Amino acid sequence: MTSKQVKPRFGAVRTASGAVRPLSGVRITGGLLHHWQRRNSLATIPHTIGQLRAAGNVTNLSRLLDQDPAPYRGRYPFLDTDLYKTLEGLAYELGDDPAQKPAREFFEEVVGLLERVQAEDGYLNSYFQDPAATKRPWEDPAWGHELYTLGHLVQAAVAAGRRMGDDRLLRVARRFADLVVRTFAADGVCGHPEVEMALVELYRETGERAYLDLAATFVDRRGTGRLRHSIFAGDYFQDHVPFRELESVTGHAVRMAYLAAGAADVFLENGDRSLLETLERLWDDMVATKLYITGGLGSRHADEAIGDRYELPPERAYNETCAAIALMQWAWRMFLATGGAPYLDVFERVLYNAYAVGLSADGTAFFYDNPLQRRPDHRQRSGAEPDGEPLRRAWFGCACCPPNIVRWTAQLADYVAAERDGAVLVGLYTPATIETAELDLAMETSYPWDGEVRLTIERAPDGPYGLALRVPGWARGATVTVNGERQDVTAAAGWITLERRWTAGDTVVLILPMPVRAHGSHPYLDATRGTVSLARGPLVYCVEQQDSPAAAVDDLLVAVPDIAVARTGGLDTRQAPEAVRTAFGEAVVLHVEAAAAPPPPAELYPSIPPEQPLEEALPEARVATTFVPYFLWGNRGPEAMRVWVRTMTPRN
Amino acid sequence: MTSKQVKPRFGAVRTASGAVRPLSGVRITGGLLHHWQRRNSLATIPHTIGQLRAAGNVTNLSRLLDQDPAPYRGRYPFLDTDLYKTLEGLAYELGDDPAQKPAREFFEEVVGLLERVQAEDGYLNSYFQDPAATKRPWEDPAWGHELYTLGHLVQAAVAAGRRMGDDRLLRVARRFADLVVRTFAADGVCGHPEVEMALVELYRETGERAYLDLAATFVDRRGTGRLRHSIFAGDYFQDHVPFRELESVTGHAVRMAYLAAGAADVFLENGDRSLLETLERLWDDMVATKLYITGGLGSRHADEAIGDRYELPPERAYNETCAAIALMQWAWRMFLATGGAPYLDVFERVLYNAYAVGLSADGTAFFYDNPLQRRPDHRQRSGAEPDGEPLRRAWFGCACCPPNIVRWTAQLADYVAAERDGAVLVGLYTPATIETAELDLAMETSYPWDGEVRLTIERAPDGPYGLALRVPGWARGATVTVNGERQDVTAAAGWITLERRWTAGDTVVLILPMPVRAHGSHPYLDATRGTVSLARGPLVYCVEQQDSPAAAVDDLLVAVPDIAVARTGGLDTRQAPEAVRTAFGEAVVLHVEAAAAPPPPAELYPSIPPEQPLEEALPEARVATTFVPYFLWGNRGPEAMRVWVRTMTPRN
Structure with a gap:
């Protein structure tokens, strides 16, 4: 069989310069991630469109066409990005199924508005274009968020171009980007990084080198005190020292992670090794000292900031949902740059914990911050959580997280697998089909509930070919069979690689034990x-008071040997895991x-x-408790x- | 000897309605508190006056007399209070020594300005009186701070009247207060409590019942959602439930404690038992669940708020210095209301720890927030602590704390002792003279470095009279001798009371053991x-890296038996304590x-x-460390x- 032309479907990162290349031909066909994608289509996207309309994000654009426009609605100059992130998600949806009616109508309406509202010179931001605005364009680099806004526009536009073959947004985005290239040639930088990733992607899409160079310039222009703000100081904006001199990830968590992801994109295209070295150093330090066990980043409510090393209190974890997304973006680019499996370990940890917890089981309510503990008498930051409201909220005045979930869940297939010359690498385990120029694979699994993954070669390459399977750091004793035969392989640097001549119908079974x-x-970490945190596979678990009827969760004492011995029958992956139907869907509970x-x-x-x-006598009586996956708490x-x-x- | 007329010298609280009455005839004559008062006079006050002039607080008033006034300086509408708190402190200073030249000049200048600037109808606030102000008086009850400003004006005015016999400020304050009585008769309340205490004091000073009634009304008007703000919600202002329905101290810490202190003042004068019951309930809950071991209140940087119960992380303790002062004000009023010694235990804990730490050893630099831990790589809230700056700062854009220290240290003598019919109660131990109508006492002690307190009766009452000595909760095995004879007395409810016929020259020695x-x-408290916290007497100790040359403070392991056994010779109070001269003055170190x-x-x-x-083998080698009083750290x-x-x- 010869190689076939696979229609590029991915929208997020298209680079051929890293140690590995992203794979566009992946479809998620079942399991938990597919459930999330279905929920995204059926619940979160309609909810988001409704909320965007209600909050004024659409009329903020349309009123600019009026003679005597109504006032801008909302407090922030970046509300257009909520539309852009939604459009980015819709590009994936409509790329798969162009006939989805409400999604299509919303897409058409907003794209049409953007085309009409964009200024003559390409400028586009409904806050600053307001005739009644108190500030002019580019007047407030620290807080204006104008390049951040451009960044999300570009990402939506690229996704629409790639997934839908629709270049209308791309034309809008390029006009604005070209204005920015001219305006920022000599000086300036944006208080909220994000445009760096987008400019590099626009370079990838168009081949226009000026976009890449400007992204590289933006990374290096920070750290010289350009950004001045009455409340926030330099480190909030990562503007207190040059990027390459940062000792540790610091300041506003989302800004930090977007910036790092953008710098990784710059490295991928211009090969600047010192950037990669900086990124590796910052990454390793972050993983060793600043990341919650859920993959959450940013412990401080004040300034939504990353704290000091080891400043990781569960009760006050901020862990903004957007920081989870930004961290996965950074992780993915580090993986592309290096091929390193540990980056995907973190990606997966974030995905199933810090990210997934941000959305309710029904897909229509959101956490903005994601703590690891809730005290019985908890009161959140004033006003964020009125008495009697559900824990997750339908929307926010600063609604950056909900549409970020929309776009991210929609594009998850882009992050399942990758390739390098002569091999395909499987990073996330989910029912999926993977098509490359060389081979087609079908993957079946109940992961993350179960560690057994079955891969069937549906189209085989002509010659020897590698199949690299990621073995997460937590998996000890992983085994592989090919056509039922146990293989004598062990994981090296996080990968089990099978290099052989394949035949269509070959079946590979990977078993990742999940005690x-x-x-x-x-x-x-004071x-x-x-205390201990229970985990199984990639999932962090928690105990909610509802599942500890006999004792307050603050009074529970867990003995580590008991966890190993007294775990529920069936939780070992060799047996069928006990996936129970809970109040919030299928899940393995402990x-x-x-x-x-x-x-x-x-x-x-x-x-x-x-x-x-000091040691007190321990009570002998035991109380029954159930631990549920952390991402399902609060439903x-x-x-x-x-x-x-x-x-x-x-x-x- | 017959009773004598003691000239009333106190300025803060003058009530005869509580279980005990404050004592005006106290002078602090030596020891640590006297050192603090001297430092206040010689360093903090001149520094504060200089900073107030530099920051524009004085010209914010004087420019209002100009034809074409310069713009208001500073971001906040409450900057006049920095002047008022300073005037309150100066009233104590000038009352003792009217000839202090720079203090006198500043006092005269500011009082003169206030007299001239005050509006026809009595209104006084240099922010809202600005012709260029974007808001009008009373337009923004949540954030205007106008009654908070009146409160500090009244407190300064009362202090000046009582301590200096100077009624000029009192006339200004009454005109403003009378306007407020009229304006707020039907509705309204201020977003920042403080005026409640002040109005009750103005009632005490003038006998005008309307002030007391308005204070009572303000306490009860909260909790009905009157206060609306774009960022802060109801509980920030203690406006989410009525005061008497509060389950726990909550919201902005300084607001909460000022409100509670004001409510206690209201109870003291109108005898509303349900207010006292509310206050006792809130107090007990706070002490049991929300107070740092230093007496600091308020664990959250976000919203400067009190957290959930047991949410007390040392590294992120906010513990604003102003909250320490407010908490002492509340404690003192609870003591007056009930005579309860435990209130003074907390007062003393706050005084020597959460309060004292707010000021540098040299008296010219301030902490705004007072954490209990500093990590090696600590970065404070963005901007608050630029690299290379000393830990404490010379001043702040919101400089509420420094002049609050000025006034509080100046008036400490008001909180040393109290009386009830037939007895004097000694609450704080310090070298001092105590004059009441019935007796004169001289107190000598090295407290808090040493637990031996010697009281000499210098003028004895005619008949039997009680001398009640507070025995702090930490003091086990306290003993008392009278004229060298051991007395068979033990502490009851925190007091050792000696009831006898006294003779001038009688000597009482109280020994509070201080292991x-x-x-x-x-x-x-996760x-x-x-971990353990070391303490001796009322002082909480800490270890700074400078005093642990052989190991990082995060690596230190302390064995509790070792603390008791291996403490430095001389630390038992029966021997002379080792008061060493440290880099920051005399102190007992461990x-x-x-x-x-x-x-x-x-x-x-x-x-x-x-x-x-889980238990690891413990290292046998020991490393030498020195623990210093917490209030001295960071110098x-x-x-x-x-x-x-x-x-x-x-x-x-």
């Missing part, structure tokens, strides 16, 4: 000392027998008599929740 | 699990032999194999600091 794990934490701590002391800071041993009303539970034998 | 204590924390933890794992969240015991450059240090045998 329940207990994770401790680094001793400098906020989780003496039944853990915990102890209930004795009643706590009345005093907040009891004095410890030196003669009294049953506001009660206490913990990811990190106390252990019987805490460490220092 | 070094190790405090654990409540198991729900952020300090497995020499603690700690262990250094083995190198931490590389992974942030290591998986724990079930078969591996030697920005390095890591911990109040809570890891223990060898952590608890759950």
Whole structure:
């Protein structure tokens, strides 16, 4: 069989310069990710379109065509991006199914408006184009978000071009981008990074080198104190030191991760090694010191910022949903640049935990911040969570997260697999079909509920060819069979690679054992000392008060050996996992027998008599609890929740 | 000897309606508090006057007399209060020594300006009186701070009247207060409580009942959603539920504590029992669940808010210095209302820790927030702490804390002692003279460095009379001698009371043993699990990296028995304490032999194999460390600091 021409379907990153190349011919055909994509189409997108209309995002554009325009609605100058992110998601939807009616109508309406509203010189931002605006275009680089807005426009436009073959938005985007190339030739940078990724993608799409060069320039123009703001200081904008001199990811979390992802894109196209070295250093430091176990980034509510090293309190984790998306974008580009599997380990950790938790089980309510603990008497930041409201909210005044979920879930197929010369690499495990020029693969699995992955070669390459399967860091004792025969292979640097001559119908079965794990934490991470977090496969688990009827979750004591021994039958991947139908859908839950701590002391800071041993007698009685995947918490009303539970034998 | 007329000298609270009455005839004559008062006079006040002039607080008033006034300087509508708090402090200074020249000049200049600037109808606020102001008076109750401003004016005016016999400010304040009584008769309340305390004091000073009634009304008008703000919601302003229905102290910490102090003042004068019950409930809940071991209140940087119960992370403690002052005001009024010693225990804890830490050793630099931990790579909220700046800052754009320290330190003598019929109660131990109508006392002590307090009766009452000495909750085995004879008395409800016929020259010696204590924390307080805090007497201690040359403070492991056994010779109060001259003055420091933890794992969240015991072998070698009083940290450059240090045998 000869190689075939695969119609490029991906929309997000199209580079041929990295260690590996993205694969466009992937469809997610079933399982949890497919459920998310269906929910996106059927629930989240209609909800989002309704909310965008209600919030004024559409009329903010259309009123500019009026003689005497109504006032701009909303408080922020970046509200157009909520439309752009939605259009980006719709480009994937309509690329697959052009007839989706409400989606198509919305797409046509907004694209038509953008074409008409765009200024003569290419400028486009409904906040600053308002005749009543108190600020002029480009007047406020720190807070204007104009290049951030361009970035999301470009990403939507590229997706529409690639997925739908519709170049109307691309023409709009290029006119604005060309204006920006002229305007920012000599100086200037935007307070909110994002345009860097987009400009590199526009270069990839058009071949116009000026876009790439400007993106590279934007990365290097930061850090010289150009961005001035009455409230926020330099590090909020990553403007306090030049990018290559950053010691650690810092400042506003979403800005930081978008910037790093953009810098990775610049490296991918211009090969600037010092950029890659900076990115590797920042990445490694972040993973070792600043990332929540869920993959959440940014512990501070104040300034939505990344905190100090090891400043990772579960209760006050900010972990904005947009930061999760930005982090996956960064991870994916690092993977493309290096082929390193650990980047995909983090991608997957974020995907199934810090990202997925941002959306309700029914797909129509959102978390903006994603803490790892909810106290019984929790009150969120004033006003964000009125009494009696559900935990997740239908929309926000600053609604950056919901449409970001729309676009990201829509494009998940772009992140399943990749290729290099002579091999295909499978990074995410999900029912899917993978088509490359060389081969077609069908993947079947119940992952992440189960660690068994079955791959069938449906079209084989002519000669020897590699199939590289990612073995996540948590998977010990992974095994592979080909046509039922156990292979003598072990993971190297996170990959099991099968190099052989394939025949259509060959079947590869990868087994990633999924015992329940207990994770401790680094001793400098004060906020989780003496506790453990339960995990299984890529999923972090938590306990909600609803599932601990006999004891408050703050009183639960879990013994690590008990977790391993007393886990529910069927949770070992060799057997069928217990995927139970919960109030919020199919899920594997963990039944853990915990102890209930004795009643706590009345005093907040009891004095410890030196003669009294610190270790207390542990209660023998056990109470039944159920731990659910973290991403499913908060679908049953506001009660206490913990990811990190106390252990019987805490460490220092 | 018959009773004598004592000239009333106190300025802060003058009530005769509580369980105990404040005492005006106290002078602090030596020791640490006297050092603080001297430093206030010699360093902090001149520094503050200079900063107020430089920041424009004075010209914000004087320009209003110009034909074409210069713009208002600063971002906030409450900058006049920085002047008022300074005037309040100066009233104490000038009351004691009317000839202090720069203080007198500043006082005269500002009082003169206020008299001239005040509007015809009594209104006074230099922000809203600005002809160029974008808002009119009373237009923005949530953020205008106009009654908060009146409150500080009244407190300064009352202090000037009482301490200096100067009624000029009082006339200004009454004109404004009378306008407020008329304006707010039917409706309205201020977004920032403070005026409640002030109006009650103005009632006490003038006998005008309308002030008291309005204060009572303001307490009860909150909680009905009157206060609307684009960023902050109801609980920020304590406006989400009526005051008497609050379950727990919540929202903006300074607002909450000022409100509670004002409500206590209202109770003191109108005897509304349900207010007192509310206050007792809120207080007990706060002490049991929401107070840092330093007495700091308010764990959240976002909204400067009090967090959930047990949400007390040391690294992110906000603990605004103003909240410490507000909390002492509330504690003092609860003490007056009830005579309860535990209120003074908290007062003292705040005074020597959460309050004192707010000022540098040299008296000219300030903390706004007061965390209990500094990580080695700490970066504060963006912009608050540029690289290379000292930890404490010379001034702030929102400079509420520095002049609050000025006024509070100046009036500390008002909080040393109290009386009830037939007894004097000594609450704070410091070298001082105490004059009441019945007796004169001289107090000598090295407290808080040492727990021995010597009281000499210099003028005795005619008949039997009580001397009540507070025994702090931490003091076990307190003893008392009278004229060298051990008394058979024990503390009851926090007081040792000696009831006898006194003779001039009688000497009472109270000994409060001061071993070094190790405090654990409540198991729900996740952020300090497995750590201890060292304390001695009322002082909380911390370790700075400078004093742990052999190990990082994050690696120190302290064994509780070691603390008790290995404490430095002389720290027991029966011997002379080792008050060493440190880089920042005289202090008792603790020499603690700690262990250094083995190198931490590389992974942030290591998986724990079930078969591996959690308890690790502890290192036997000890490293020498010195713990210093928490209030003295941060005077030697920005390095890591911990109040809570890891223990060898952590608890759950």
